[in-house]
């Protein structure tokens with residue numbers, strides 16, 4: 001019921017006028033067959049009576065023609081309004097869905113496969129479902145009106161007649177209900193299989209996957225796995241189709257037998273003079289009308305049941321609250337003056353996952369640069385994500401000038417942070433837009449965009465492209481509206497990385513700059529340039545830098561070494577080297593690697 005209310009509410013909000021017109025047209029359309037049957041009966045009776053009431057005959061015939069015309073035209077009008085309504089509902093539904101996903105300020109939801117699956121289903125069906133539910137509900141209403149109209153007509157002829165007609169439709173009713181249940185069950189059973197098929201389908205046309213698929217020759221293997229999923233779906237659907245034929249043919253035979261009996265009775269009654277010829281035509285029309293209405297009713301019920309199950313995904317996302325607790329009265333985020341402190345932070349991605357951070361404590365003083373160092377999987381990027389409040393610690397706290405991050409509005413907190421993540425984004429947009437997304441307020445200011453690109457070492461290759469900053473960086477879209485057929489340009493990994501850095505620079509004077517492997521894809525010269533630029537940029541600013549190339553972080557004011565989720569060493573480069581611990585070991589082996597490389601080249 002909640003689902004129906006939700007779907008109807010959404011439709012009403014999308015367009016009241018369309019909804020009202022749709023309701024009225026559907027109900028009028030439902031009444032036309034009953035009106036036609038009555039007009040036909042009246043006409044036949046007038047003709048059989050043959051008492052010369054020409055005016056009445058003409059009047060009835062003209063009315064019949066007009067109603068028949070309505071019956072012919074109305075379905076198209078209903079269809080048209082339905083499509084318009086569906087478009088409007090689709091737009092509102094999509095907007096509400098993505099507005100709801102935006103409310104999830106953290107990342108945990110997006111890493112939950114059940115949630116991701118739900119969003120996909122909601123996306124696929126959320127827009128169409130309200131429209132389908134409304135049209136199905138109306139169709140249900142319309143068919144009920146139609147069936148009741150015919151049954152009421154029959155009561156006038158004989159009280160038992162409507163019962164007989166309903167009985168004739170019963171086998172079809174029972175059969176269709178059974179089929180509807182099986183269809184809904186099959187839909188759920190096949191959902192994961194179809195999703196797997198979709199995954200393989202997407203993989204086989206994905207440009208990123210294409211390289212490996214060709215190199216490893218896995219194309220036919222993946223195609224085989226995709227076809228196996230389709231075969232499973234086809235097999236199950238064919239089984240249901242066979243059951244459908246058996247049930248529908250069986251019900252059809254029983255229904256036809258029943259209907260035939262009632263018709264025979266009415267013919268004999270007409271011969272005996274107990275009912276008129278017009279009544280016989282009314283009985284025939286009523287039997288067909290009631291049976292059609294009952295079948296449509298059952299199919300509508302089955303369909304709306306399925307649509308409502310799908311709409312549940314949409315409603316659950318739209319109706320769910322924030323994923324991270326948001327303070328009822330958030331503290332305004334102050335400009336960073338003292339620093340950031342991780343205080344005994346414990347964190348795991350979920351209760352099913354192992355602890356990733358186990359009692360981490362360290363402080364980043366305001367105006368200083370912190371280097372985070374550690375082996376793969378030590379927990380460095382996780383610390384950054386907690387710092388941006390993508391997750392909350394399970395125990396302990398991250399403090400900004402002594403205030404727990406949980407006291408702030410996460411959106412406001414993030415306004416004070418600039419960042420380049422390890423898995424930064426490449427947007428299929430123009431070069432200027434790729435940089436501009438770093439700060440939408442500055443995005444229109446070409447001078448600032450260029451300055452950020454210069455600082456990140458991106459201006460050279462961007463300016464060299466035919467359309468400069470207006471070049472579309474994509475092989476997916478093209479600027480059809482700007483230059484017909486102008487294909488996008490694909491950048492190298494290092495060039496994309498510089499754009500990501502430019503994006504962070506455009507954010508300019510944020511209180512905290514976070515750089516997670518900002519130079520991993522750069523050539524040696526570019527890396528040197530980027531780090532010199534960063535060093536300049538960092539002066540007097542608070543920054544956190546993660547890098548496996550220890551040469552890039554050695555001059556940080558404080559180095560924190562993380563191992564298996566705990567801080568194992570901290571100090572300056574000199575202090576850590578003197579300590580002879582993990583950092584000293586890592587630094588020495590990297591330096592020796594370079595040294596060895598150099599002596600091999602020299603030798």
Ligand SMILES: Nc1ncnc2c1ncn2[C@@H]1O[C@H](COP(=O)(O)OP(=O)(O)OP(=O)(O)O)[C@@H](O)[C@H]1O
Nearest residue numbers: 111349353356374375376377378379380381382383
């Ligand atoms: N979203 C996630 N869900 C579950 N576990 C995760 C998730 N992200 C990271 N982990 C796990 O947390 C641990 C720490 O990962 P993290 O990315 O913080 O390490 P890192 O020190 O940045 O590693 P690297 O140097 O390889 O980037 C790893 O064991 C990883 O498998």
